[in-house]
Amino acid sequence: MSRWALAALPLVVACHGGEAEPYAWRLPPHFPEPWVPDDAPMSEAKVELGRHLFYEERLSVSGTISCGTCHVQALAFTDGRATSIGADGHAGTRSSMTLANVAHQPTLTWGNPVLDTLEAQALVPLFLDVPLELGAQYVIVDVLEEMAADEYRARFVDAFPDQDDPFTVGNVAAALAAFQRTLSSGDSPYDRHLRGEPGGLSPAAERGLALFESSRLRCAGCHGGLLLASDMRSADDPEATARFENTGLYDLGAGGGYPPPNVGLFEFTGESTDMxxxxxxxxxxxxxxxxxxxxxxxxxxxxxxxxYAAGGRTLSDGPWAGVGADNPNKSPLVAGFELTAAERADLVAFLEALTDEAFLVDPRFSDPTAG
Ligand code: HEC
Ligand code: HEC
Incomplete structure (x- = not known):
């Protein structure tokens, strides 16, 4: 390719899809830019469409729930339940997860090591049969047809300006992903502490942070970095991977078992040590x-x-009885410790200082049709 052609290439790419402007992220100042798949450029129009779809109950078979039902902004996009309830009224088997900073997660969901784009993940709640979440498979054809004729028409056309027929499942997933990539949360007292700003940690929370990072408690050995998670994927570090650990929550039959179907990484690898x-x-x-x-x-x-203080949970009766501390696959970092009442209060004060109050009410993330 000639030098001229190379120089012209970014222009051609930039015009394709009408996304000539680089997307203006509104990130916390100490956060790196999220990684975005090459074929999924961000745009304001796509984010806005995604936000509407996120709260769109027509995407469920019952017409009564949306992504936002199980991912409630005031609860940092979780649902306050032990396990979520799908559109058919039945409880699933897992607990809803926060979507705060989900763009920075290297892989998605509790136990899946290969689900690594928000585009692919969105298809799961839309179309999963067991457990049923939205059940969109039963309505999606009609709903996309409706959307091509109602107020969604302009939103799809603006979001995917180079497509003749943008009313596709792939575009629904792409827009949901774009919206979720904007859900950055980095303005808690802990963040102000990290940035050396006023309004940081209270003395109790500061003592709690020291405990959290101590070699006695070792919380930070797993919950580390900016996300207090294993690793953070960003534009600078697209290859980051997540870590999966066993904390000794169960030990069925004293053989390391976890209650099915929540067997974690084992579901994907079949390695007994991944149970x-x-x-x-x-x-x-x-x-x-x-x-x-x-x-x-x-x-x-x-x-x-x-x-954690017990080095794993003991359940003395019921179907899941067992001594989690003896789980053979438990991480050595979960070794148990003693905690005074004052230390416990300090640790809780630190965990409470991880709440970003502005995120929970940020109008950019709320249901655009409410209020
Ligand atoms: C019925 C409740 C329910 C609905 C509806 C629902 N989710 Fe979820 N969501 C969950 C549960 C439960 C998990 C954990 C799943 C797992 O680990 O298998 C989850 C996990 C996720 C994750 C992974 C987060 C992470 O940190 O890895 C994303 C992203 C997500 N949901 C997005 C969506 C989107 C987008 C929609 C709408 C298309 C949606 N969810 C609809 C319950 C729900
Ligand atoms: C060996 C790594 C490891 C260590 C050490 C560790 N955690 Fe965890 N933590 C995890 C994993 C993995 C989960 C999810 C476990 C599950 O659901 O089975 C978890 C879950 C949690 C949760 C619940 C999160 C949620 O969204 O439901 C909290 C709170 C938590 N840990 C706090 C702590 C604290 C406080 C410490 C130190 C006392 C600590 N962790 C030490 C790996 C670890």
Missing amino acids: GRHRIPSLRNIAVTAPYMHDGSIADLDGVLDH
Whole structure:
């Protein structure tokens, strides 16, 4: 290719799809730009379409729920339930996850090591049969036809300006992904502490942070970095991978078992040592996302601290009885510790200082048709 052709190439690429302007991220100042797939450029129009679709109940078979039903902004985009309830009224088996900073997650969901784009993930709640979430497969053809004729028409056309027929499932997923990539949360007291600004950590929260990072508690050995998770994917580090760990939540039959179908990484690898290993979740906004763990089986932060202090949870009766501390696949970092009442209060104060109040009410992320 001649030098001229090379120089012209970015222009051609930029005009394709009408996305000539680089997308203006509104990120917390200390956050890196998210990684975005090459074929999924961001645009304001795509984000706006995605926001409408995120709250669109017509995408469910019952016409009564949307992504936003199980991912509620005030709860940092979780749903306050142990396990979510689908459009058919039946409970699923896993706990809804926060979507705060989801653009920076290297892989998606609690146990899947290969689901690594928001475009691909969006198809799961739309079309999964067991458990049923939205059940869009039963309505999507009609709904896209309706949207081609109602107020969605202009939104699809603006979001995908180079397409003759933009009313496709792929574009629904692409727009949902674009909207979710804007859900950055980085203005908690902990962030102000990191940036050296006023309004940072209280003395109690500061003591809690020291405990969190201590070699006695070792929380930061797993919940590390800006997300307080395993690793962060960004435009600078697109190859980042997530870590999956077993914290000794269960030990069925004293053989390391976890209650099916929530077997974690094992579901994908079939390696017995992967049984119960789940993605290390981000602890941002953790105070508003109870109940906790992949199955919502711990009601509150005190219960989480009991679990770690014991070096794994013991369930003395019921179908899932077992001594989690003895789970053979448990991470050595979950070794147990003693905590005074004052230390516990400090640690909880730190976890509470991870709440970004502005994020929970930011009008850019709310239901555009409400109020
Ligand atoms: C019925 C409740 C429900 C609905 C509706 C729902 N979700 Fe979820 N969502 C969940 C649950 C439960 C998980 C955890 C799934 C797992 O680990 O298998 C999850 C996980 C996710 C994740 C992974 C987050 C992470 O950090 O890895 C994303 C992204 C997501 N949902 C987006 C969406 C989108 C987009 C929609 C709408 C198309 C949607 N969800 C609809 C319950 C729901
Ligand atoms: C070995 C790595 C590891 C260590 C050490 C660790 N965690 Fe975790 N943490 C995880 C994983 C993995 C999960 C999800 C486990 C599951 O659902 O089965 C989790 C879940 C949590 C949750 C619930 C998150 C949610 O969204 O439901 C909280 C809160 C939490 N950890 C806090 C802590 C604290 C506080 C410490 C230190 C006392 C700590 N963790 C130590 C890996 C770790």
